[in-house]
Amino acid sequence: MAEIVAAYAVPHTPSFIAEVAKNGVASPTAGFFATIKAHLDEINPDLLILIQNDHFNTFFLDNWPTFALGIADKTTGPSDQTPEMPQYEVTVAQPLARHLLSSLVENDFDFSASQEFDVDHAVLVPLHFLTPTMAVPIVPVFINCLVPPLPTARRCYRLGSTIKTTIEQWRKPYRVAVIASGSLSLEVGGPLIEPGKTFGVPDPEWASWILDTLRSCQHNELVAAATPERMAQAGNVGGELLNWIALLGITGRREPEILINQPELGNAFAAWTLAKRDEA
């Protein structure tokens, strides 16, 4: 049977690519991603699930999914001119994608599925830093974190736990890792941006409290608090917390092994080991 062996949560800030290219190891962000990459390299998974949100690039408002899976045999990107990011082609783990699609629909999650799609920075910023050779096949899971009405935090948490269960029921010998990406407090382009900048971090205290609930495994409290109104107070992309919450449904109530705060950007980095390699 397949199993989920590790879980990660990281930011997908598009400007990280150019910033790290410019500052190299002097960039704190480079160091944070290197810490997560070392953990992932040790885990060495066969397949990756990316839980993230599109930013009007893969999908648009003519047909906007609440939950979607990419089930092509490959994908390319970035589709949004992420500054200084190379153009990548990534293999999609199509058997896993199709297993997830049928299993999740069977479990009452009515997913959309795309057989031809490209991906934006939400998928490729994490991969650029964590699997830069793009050698590990991926399955992108898209959650609507931007366009009201958002799915509830409760439903996203249950989506995560259902993904875990359905992977464990998959009759394949694969070791799967999951990467969620997104910010905890972030305003992009709106009234809450900082002077001279394209973004702002309106609610660092909320971001900090979220990390407290991760440490203390108070997932119920986090899910109850993460209403659309509360997430919107944390910025116009504050709904990206839903990607993290879906990941917590996968990890269950266990403390992250790595938890790095990046409060000035409303970001954080986290890692959980969910199974020992020799148990695979």
Add this chain to the structure above:
Amino acid sequence: MNTYRIHSFCRRVLHDPNFRQRLLETPELALKECTLDDTERHALLSGDVVSLYQNGASAFLLLILSRYCLFGLELPIYNARMRSLRGTQTEASAEQRDLP
């Protein structure tokens, strides 16, 4: 104002470099390629992101106009205009908007 048209326009700016170039060189002419009403066309041409936002356009998508410095929206100008909305009714009702 039809915000879907504004959002579609912003998306085209991001994904269509030839259109973007025409908008930089001859904005009024390039905008004639788009289905927009007079209010929408005027708001775009004058870089009036305040009224676009107040009428429900997405800040996330409007920022694309500043990214490519269209309609005089270099970042300091875009930033000042958008920040002028802080604490206003528009901001207070942000959660009621169709889009962020």
